[in-house]
Amino acid sequence: MHELSICQSLIDQVEQIALTHGAKSVELVKLRIGPLSGVEPLLLQHAYPFASAGTLAAGSTLVIELVPLKVSCEACGIETEAEPGWLVCGACGSCHTTLVSGDEMMLMSVELIAAERTNHV
């Protein structure tokens, strides 16, 4: 499944951020995933412990915020909720719509545990 490879690339990004900030480890990782991203949140959640094992993100919590699917209509200008296979305007039925939200697969933020202050010589 590609969720494992996506998870590995997520962990790479997270570790890089942790290293840049000189953190000891990662506490929490927040994502935003939309139903049209092609990424299955549950599979990502299941892959996370495997992908993070042995990294600075080991044992951290993955929080996935699900983004609603919304389209904006070019014909009537109204914004409505939609379904993945049905991106038609909910108000006037036009299929000339643009996606407002719903295809996100984004790393929003990372919470890091600071390294203990030690006096390096």
Add this chain to the structure above:
Amino acid sequence: MCDTCGCNITPGNREFAYKPVNGTTAVAVLKSLLARNDDQAIHNRQHFDKHRLLAINLMSSPGSGKTALLEATIDALRDEYHIGVIEGDLETENDAERIRAKGVPAHQITTGSACHLDAHMVHDALHQFPLAGLDILFIENVGNLVCPASFDLGQHRNVILLSVTEGDDKPAKYPVMFRAADLVLLTKSDLLPLLDDFSPARAESNLRNLASTVPVMQLAARKALGMQPWLDWLRSELAQQRARVGRGETAHPRIQVGAMRLHEASM
């Protein structure tokens, strides 16, 4: 339910549940999960533009006729363009062989068990493959309607094949994939008279319901039927690509999954 996977976190309690305690720092990131792939894809696109070629990503279910379409296209455009093919589909072992038999350079990516191509695999192939002198580079993706759509390879256009032996409800079932199309080809149209359950009109209306306005064409590569509109589309796309390169511009497919809202969020 449990404290480890986050499934008990609701919008109402999220901040409460994860209030940063002493010693933790929250870092805002706002980057795509596929940022590394996307960076590599940008680099691949620079390779393509440097060579003034048009790069096309072919996606479909296994067996929808991608390789057959390439064979017929090579035959039809032999005197007009130099074509190259990167093969990522392992459904049939001999895809690259079939292309080479047409006298066209083909590179087989051995994806192992991978279910999609990514930008790094394509980049590795590019550095083993002579791009100089090519007009059109086709990338035949792994036969899969699910994840190849999420991985930008650096292509300029996505072409999605739907064979008439599959259901006409495929666009509704695989919206992530079909939304990403710049062109949809209904393939094996010679079989339409034998099938009573595939309606090209229904397939198209399922595509329109995804707010897609891209062209839909019917063809049968194995019978050289309906090839002209497809060949004209290629000619026009190549001319546009040349003009863009001349202006120092590039193009990516109409939809890049996740990318648009990424831009909004980072503004």
